[in-house]
Amino acid sequence: MRMDRVWTIARKDIASARKHRYVLYGLIGIPLIFAVLIPLSMLYPVLLGEQITENDLPSFAVPGLEPKQAMALGLVQMSVLMFMLLPAIIPSVISSYTFVGEKVNRQLEPLLATPTTDAELLVGKLMGAFVPAMLSTLISFAGFVVIVDALTFPLFGRLLLPDWISLVVLLVFCPLVGLAATSFCVVISAKVSDVRAAMQLGALSVLPPMGFYFLFTAGIVRLNWLSIVIFGALLACLSVGLLALGRARFGREEILVRWR
Amino acid sequence: MLDLALLDFLFTSKVQVLEMTQPAIETRALTRKFGNTVAVRDLSLRVRRGEVFALLGPNGAGKTTTVRMLSCLIRPSAGTALVAGNDIIQDALKIREVVGLLPENPGLYPELSAYYTLDFYAKLYGVPASERKRRIRDLLELLGIWERRNEPVGRFSRGMQQKVAIARALVHDPEVLFLDEPTASLAPESAKVVREFIRKLRRKGRTILLCTHNLHEAEQLCDRVAILKTSLLTVGSPTELEREFGTQRVEIQLKRITARILQAVRRIGGVRKVKRGKRTLTVEVDDSSEVNPRIASAIVKAGGKIVWMKQASSLEEAYLKVVEST
Numbered sequence: 001m002r003m004d005r006v007w008t009i010a011r012k013d014i015a016s017a018r019k020h021r022y023v024l025y026g027l028i029g030i031p032l033i034f035a036v037l038i039p040l041s042m043l044y045p046v047l048l049g050e051q052i053t054e055n056d057l058p059s060f061a062v063p064g065l066e067p068k069q070a071m072a073l074g075l076v077q078m079s080v081l082m083f084m085l086l087p088a089i090i091p092s093v094i095s096s097y098t099f100v101g102e103k104v105n106r107q108l109e110p111l112l113a114t115p116t117t118d119a120e121l122l123v124g125k126l127m128g129a130f131v132p133a134m135l136s137t138l139i140s141f142a143g144f145v146v147i148v149d150a151l152t153f154p155l156f157g158r159l160l161l162p163d164w165i166s167l168v169v170l171l172v173f174c175p176l177v178g179l180a181a182t183s184f185c186v187v188i189s190a191k192v193s194d195v196r197a198a199m200q201l202g203a204l205s206v207l208p209p210m211g212f213y214f215l216f217t218a219g220i221v222r223l224n225w226l227s228i229v230i231f232g233a234l235l236a237c238l239s240v241g242l243l244a245l246g247r248a249r250f251g252r253e254e255i256l257v258r259w260r
Numbered sequence: 261m262l263d264l265a266l267l268d269f270l271f272t273s274k275v276q277v278l279e280m281t282q283p284a285i286e287t288r289a290l291t292r293k294f295g296n297t298v299a300v301r302d303l304s305l306r307v308r309r310g311e312v313f314a315l316l317g318p319n320g321a322g323k324t325t326t327v328r329m330l331s332c333l334i335r336p337s338a339g340t341a342l343v344a345g346n347d348i349i350q351d352a353l354k355i356r357e358v359v360g361l362l363p364e365n366p367g368l369y370p371e372l373s374a375y376y377t378l379d380f381y382a383k384l385y386g387v388p389a390s391e392r393k394r395r396i397r398d399l400l401e402l403l404g405i406w407e408r409r410n411e412p413v414g415r416f417s418r419g420m421q422q423k424v425a426i427a428r429a430l431v432h433d434p435e436v437l438f439l440d441e442p443t444a445s446l447a448p449e450s451a452k453v454v455r456e457f458i459r460k461l462r463r464k465g466r467t468i469l470l471c472t473h474n475l476h477e478a479e480q481l482c483d484r485v486a487i488l489k490t491s492l493l494t495v496g497s498p499t500e501l502e503r504e505f506g507t508q509r510v511e512i513q514l515k516r517i518t519a520r521i522l523q524a525v526r527r528i529g530g531v532r533k534v535k536r537g538k539r540t541l542t543v544e545v546d547d548s549s550e551v552n553p554r555i556a557s558a559i560v561k562a563g564g565k566i567v568w569m570k571q572a573s574s575l576e577e578a579y580l581k582v583v584e585s586t
Contacts, residue, residue: 008383012372019371019412106365110428113331113363114384115356253334257294 005116006124013098013128026093031136034086035143042075043151059219072155076148077223080166081216083141084209087178090133092202095185098128100198103189103255112252122186122250129182130175137174141166165223172232173209180239181205186246190254208238282345284309284436284467285330289339292325299325301491302339307484310465312458314478316579317488323471324364326488327438330469331361344435357385360429364440364471366421370414374405374424377413378431385432399427403457419450426457437461440471455481475576485575487582494582498575499549506578507532508548508571510555512541515565524562528554542572 017023046052052067061067061074102108111121145161152160162170185202192198212231215221285307292300300322307313315323328334330343332352341348344358368377378396387395400406403423408416413424422442429437442458443451458481461468472478478485479498486495494501502508514521517536525543526534530551533544545551548571559566 005384008380012369012376012380015376016369016371105367105370106363107367107369109333109363109365110361110367110381110425111384112333113356113359113361114381115353115386116384117353252332256328256333 001117001120001123005120006127009111009116009121009124010127010131013094013125014132017094017097017128017132020097023093023097026090027132027136030089031086031140031143034083035140036147038079038082039076039144039147039151042079043072043148046071046075047151047155058217060217069155072152073160076152076160077165078213078217079144079148080161080169081209081213081223083137083144083169084173084177084212085206086137086140087130087133087174088181088205088209089203090136091129091178091181092185092199092205094129094132095125095182095189096195096198096202098125099185099189100192101195104193104195108255112255118251119247122247125186125250126179126182126246129185130178133178133181134175137178138170141170165228168228168232173235176232176235176239177205177209180208180235180242183239183242183246186250187242190249208235282309283307283342284311285313285341285343285469287326287330287339287341290326290329290336290341291338292322292329292334293337298490300329300336300488303488303492304339305486305492305495307467307469309467310462311483312462312468312470312481314470314472314482314485315488316472316475316478316485318583321489323488324440327361327440327469327471330355331359331438332356357432358435360432360434360437362425362429362437362439362442364444366425368413368421368424368428371412373410374400374413374416374427375409377424378427381428382431387432395431395433396427399430402460403427404453417447417450419446419453422446422450422454423457426454430461436467436469438469438471441473442470443472443474443477451477475579479575487579489583489586493586501578501582502574503547504578505581506574506576508545508574510543510545510548510552510569511572512543512555512559512569513539513567514541514559515539515567517541518563521559521562521564524558525555528558531555539567 018027046068052071054067057067057070058074060078061070062077063070065073102111116124145166148161149159181202184205185198188198188201192201212221216223221227283306285305287303287305290300290303291298303322303326315326317323325334329336329348330341332348332355335349343355346354346358348355372380375396378399379392382392382396397406400409403426405420405423408420413421416424426442429439439458443454446454455477458468458470462481470478470482482498484495484497485501487493487501494505496504517539522534522536525531525541528551530546531543532546535542543555545555552569552571556566556569
């Protein structure tokens, strides 16, 4: 695979996506909400509020700590898990334009006529959605860490983030979710002929991280090595499966003849 | 003793001769089916190097499918083809390197500038960085859009967008160019510019395969045309097809038409029929290239004064005759 061709395609998709208003809002607005609004709205009331008793603690509170600390740490972990939604949402917004948009506007044919292999085209297109999504997630997470640490340092006397859970979420789960979301977009591109419909269907990519998030908030799953490994394995299987499905549907012939 | 230099020369010369004589495109029983529908059946034709060749045919005749197979976008169901000496099944990547494609729809990215668009495609075609800038500048200047190179192409008129799409097809200096309806839906002035550009490419010896519905365009631009309706119906130069299937007509406007002039024209061998208008004569002939000069000469000798003389197009007549006969 010639990486220069792959990056050329990815860079073009990024440049193209940046010119779309909604994509730009998605790339800036959503990460900003995750970095600033979520930690402030979740932690601030707890930290400023009255004393919490053991009986007030929700199921996701971390055991073995003072009630207020347990509540705060539980909320931080919950917010960290929410970061998996970012690489699910952003690629679906970008891919809706770069896959379905290009298909609808018949921009794929000249691209398919170039001397690039199907694999280079697919990886280039995937990277074009994946890279901005991951960059946004990383930048947003950095802001989130600063705000969370600034808010919680007086309560804990130490920096809560980054911890091993957040690093696993950020460096393993988020890329896997991003890969699954972009691959899923390739799969639906073959069937959908409308950018908005693609975005709506692409939003289904949030289901796996949302599922894990709700299992955690409901207290059914605790954040420990076992749950992390199981979820990671399921996510990896899903990502690889969707990638294989996307690869099978992403061939010149397939796109020109069968994509509707 | 064997002279190695001579052997090398002979071998190289032979290779060069082969390269010169080898057709730019050669299809052998090329067939494509979509489910039970046959889009192209047993298409066998040869396009010479440096030739402008038109594929004519009604909607759904298989022109675009043929171009897509030849540019290795889709595979044939049966048969094969060589493009610039490469097999469309075995050497798809190599073919994509040496052909340029202008699809029916320009398919540009409206949000990107003309320069960015060409630079993007030049990179994908592997044009070296040292050549890229110069080639893009040359093309944009030639097509008259260099001054607007940094504007998003979405702001361009349809004609200008078509020019950018043509520049995109040429950015890697391809050996063979496929143009699918290059002037369709263009304003007459833009269509004229595009046709003029195709003429320039022809003068430079570029091989061009043109799909068009515009018979006048095919007649003006092409060395040969093939009429296609799923299968190949006929192939030849516009004059050959007119001669074989159409009626060759010449229209002559005179200052005054006299009985002597009429008689002189009717007497010329190869003149089939003469129709008299107020000041116009419409003459049906066997072979216009041979007979027309004799008509002009006879009119002048009979004391007539020719205002203008023009060959009436009959490719359309030939085309309709061929297509409707199937």
